Amino acid sequence: MADLLWDDVKCLFDPDPMGALPDVRVPDASVEDWQAVLDLVAGKGWKRQYPEGETLLPVPRAEVVLSRLPDAECPELRVWPTADVSAIFRFHAADEVDFDADLRELQGQERLDVFCDFLREIGRRLGRPVLMDPEGDGGHPVIGFDVEADRVVVLADLQVR
Template sequence: MVGLLWDDVKCFFDPDVMGSLPDVRVPDTSVGDWQVVLDLIAEKGWKCQYSEGGTVLPVPRAEAVLSRPADAECPDLRVWPTPDVLAIFRFRAADEVDFDVDLRELQGQDRLDVFCGFLREIGRRLGKPVLMDPEGDECHPVLGFDVEADRVVVLADSLSPPRTATRSSPA
């Protein structure tokens, strides 16, 4: 099975077009799905770090994290599927598993393969699509894990960069 080729999809990994931190998400999830993702991270032995308000803590059960008060600071879970690729999961709501990746870390075929493998692991385990949208635009996924195809595919209408993406401003 041939995966995505860098030369065919590199426009979707351009931080000036997509934003540095595109939105990656699994829609229509539950607390149980979040727990499946946490279990997968532990099972795969991916390095991770959970924190609340800057305090590093042991990774809790999904139910505990997602039942925090609405006004509590949003915790995050940093996951490194490889030492040079980071995904930051945000526990905003039970109905969507969402995380950010830094496109500056995903340049070239090797890093693309790591990213696609990560999406594939999550999508297969959940049996759900995993979608990547331009930063701040959760309506136009450009690529993602397709459950029926059992692989990461291009979802944009064409291979030209999305027009709706906004350029990230420096922090």
């Protein structure tokens, strides 16, 4: 059975009120958590791209990416768990695994299931919640992987949406 049913949560995947690129995060993370995510991506064989400028490079170790100079450009890792669903990891800080999802790609039950599987894989690997906030609205998650329930759950009050 699906973690979330599209008809119940489609309002949370509307790019207009949510922003096209909601923020997905694992708070209270560490460099080791970042590395665990990088290892998960490689181990699952998900397509990935790590560009620096115009050059695609092999994905470095987390401690290398996160130890860049403060004024250096923030690197990104693009990951495709399937051909039609992507995530953009941004290495802003070691203490929060941070990525964006594109809500325009997450329309319908099939793609929602892919996204929930992706969140679940990360949450299980880290043993931590994975939270999705509206774009630019950190701290107000609408859905997330619940470690105890071992599934993605709704965290927002759908009555007010």
